[in-house]
Amino acid sequence: MSTTDTRPPARRTPTGAAQRVVPVIERFLGGALPVRLRMWDGSEAGPFDAPTVHVRTRRALRRLLWQPGELGLAEAYITGDIDLDADLGDGLRAVRRAVRERGLTAPAPTVADRIGAAGLALRLGAVGPRPPVPAARAGLRGALHSKARDRAAISHHYDLSNAFYALLLDETMAYSCGYWTGDGADYGSADAQRDKLELICRKLGLEPGARLLDIGCGWGSLTLYAAERHGVHVTAVTLAAEQAAYVRQQVAERGLDDLVEVLNIDYRDIPGRPGTRGAYDAVSTVEMGEHVGDAEYPAFTAILHDALRPRGRALVQQMSRGANAPGGGAFIESYIAPDMHMRPVGETVSLLEGAGFEVRDVESLREHYVLTVEAWRRTLEERWAEFTALVGEETARVWRLYLVGGALAFEERRMGVDQILSVRPDAVGSAAMPPTRRDWYAPARPGEER
Template identity: 85%
Template sequence: MNTFTDTPGTGAAQRIAPVIEQFLGGPPPVRLRMWDGSETGPKDAPTVHVRSRRALRRLLWQPGELGLAEAYITGDIDIDDDLADGLRAMRRASREQGLELPRPGIADRLRAAGTALRLGAVGPRPPVPAARAGLSGALHSKARDRAAISHHYDLSNAFYSLLLDETMAYSCGYWTGAGPDYGPADAQRDKLELICRKLGLTAGARLLDIGCGWGSLTLHAAGRHGVRVTAVTLAKEQAAYVRARVEERGLQDLVEVHNCDYRDVAGLPGFQGSYDAVSTVEMGEHVGDAEYPAFTALLHSVLRPQGRALVQQMSRGSTAPGGGAFIESYIAPDMHMRPLGETVGLLEGAGLEVRDVESMREHYVLTVEAWHRTLEERWSEFVALVGEETARVWRLYLVGGALAFEERRMGVDQILSVRPDAEGAAGTPATRHGWYAGLGAVAGQGGHTPAEPAIAGQRPGSVR
């Protein structure tokens, strides 16, 4: 049981405690240590260290999640314990106390401002951290989307090479093992192979990889399965990286890379209805709500009859907000997540038949935690590369992301659909057996790809 104790006297902690309680709707679930050394709050709760008056000034100018995040990014606020443990304990305490944020009125805000004035925290608005995105233009216009993608994915190839494993897959892995010899790169290879199997890719098949990232699926499909891949990314850094890896591995005859908007795919040679498969791995979150029906129509139009589409995409709980102010300001501006069922409905509305849905939520907890371990283990290298504020942005992002998946506020799913032919035939295997057999061997030792059951009338090189 928590014991609420205060440092004797009338320090900053004692003065600010009533204001915090008023704005939280109850006692704070953390212990506060202020810049003057005064403390208040449960003595066995995580300790939030408010290092300067500037932290309060930030919250006056930017109340709520974004103000708190920016105070952490700039180092004005810190958590003395492990950040993940601290945030988890704070959320648990908030649930147990039943805290519900009230809507403070003008009088409440004036009292808070008066307290801040007495503490010397009133002043001009603190500068916004440089890592914050500053987008302009119409929402989801091509120019704004390019700027949004560049903000996140063009941070630098060196940064992502440091953060990710050798596959350079920046998406949820598929963890088929838990031993010391099985790691993040193995989980990513298992994920890539699982996608290839769900799409039924064989030598000579044509794959359109929309939002190819640093080419993990493109390179795996071409290098392991002999698939002809058209890779599309809006990020210049990614396109340059994929082209270099294609040349390095001698895959120029199988892979072509396009640095363009997904809406320009229709202008690529041999576009209409010619692909055996299309993949989009954690790219649909950037499409936007109003634009998503056109996006699903594109997936349908690129496929030949019986061609398959695989969408791996993050979702939000039915009552969860999705990204939130911090994510949308610093990580993925203009990102839109919807509940899984809505995405399935949009795919069906485009004429695709949804054949399989697989939740990977717990897999993302493991994936993000692996990235976070790398960040902490190589912290000084990240700071030297991008600066401490950006490194703290990523620490907050990864810790918060893992908790969101852990607590089911966010999910991620693989959705497999098919474009049926004129007679309604889907051409998909009768069972899922061939998808999963031997995945761990694929990750660790090159493995073996089991064949799907043959389908009558199937032409060589097509999706089975």
């Protein structure tokens, strides 16, 4: 009997880019890959029940070699070098859940790790010059929080174009957290924004003839609402030229010239205007304080305080964050809001008290922001072709990543947003505040829209 084995040789599993890359990724992750990986050569590796990440080009690896971590991954997504086969929000949520459940903690990479990764990239043909930075990335110059640099930072985000924001936002043009008091099919983003605006007006105790200083007025949602619905005289301040032009146009179209003044100035120039000190019954700043800067915030709160008459009220609506990545992380700081600084809400309260305010109410709107950002994201997806035609594919992908990541950050309590109501007491300590919050949340009065 012959001892020769006549069976066909066993088929060897082909080793593609995925099989070669996964061990290196897992070394940097500190554990098993939480996603399935599909590479440009069609090879796949990783769990079958996880979102699939498509690495479409060798350039994606080159980006990560030149810019490891969050920013490199974000730029690979922005340029389309990396994509997900599932909804981006569902994919990121699944990845974060897997990381938590598996307790993945990335170890500090050694020199040998880096050399090994570079060698693999070389063998895969992914080594080369630094890929071009996406055009949507901010490129600020000058001293941090100088007036010129702050103007450039604000312009980068808010002067993208009024047409873009009109497409993204609802009819109120409010680009801040709404206040969701209903959940029916006939209740939407515009309703939540109007409910937020009414709540702010009630907290500030606005009556016809009152004077309101609206710092960081955006596209004028609060300014226009307070003037039209409450007969308030408003001084609206914005550093963004596109916003100022839009609000002035709305003021003219609505016949509010006798009630609204729009100033395209830096908030630091407010005290230099005649008749500013102690002239206002109320001051509002809705999600503008994040752009002020850490070292500059005490001076900012002093401006709010000094602009008010005794017993005047200030409402600050502001995002909060722990000590980790106060600017929001590398992607946010590079593409969305350069130079932004957030802090825990307790620190903001302390800074307001240090300026002479008595803080009377703090209300968290964190869950409301999940709903607000999700509404914007749905609009982006539903009108994707219009957005890409207007601003291009890369910028649209920046905003998709921004909105998906933002909703997830609020959902997971890595970020918060709060309304902080303060008062400037008079010389004998009187604040003239209502004894309860009842009127702030009361139903709309007969004939009054909410």
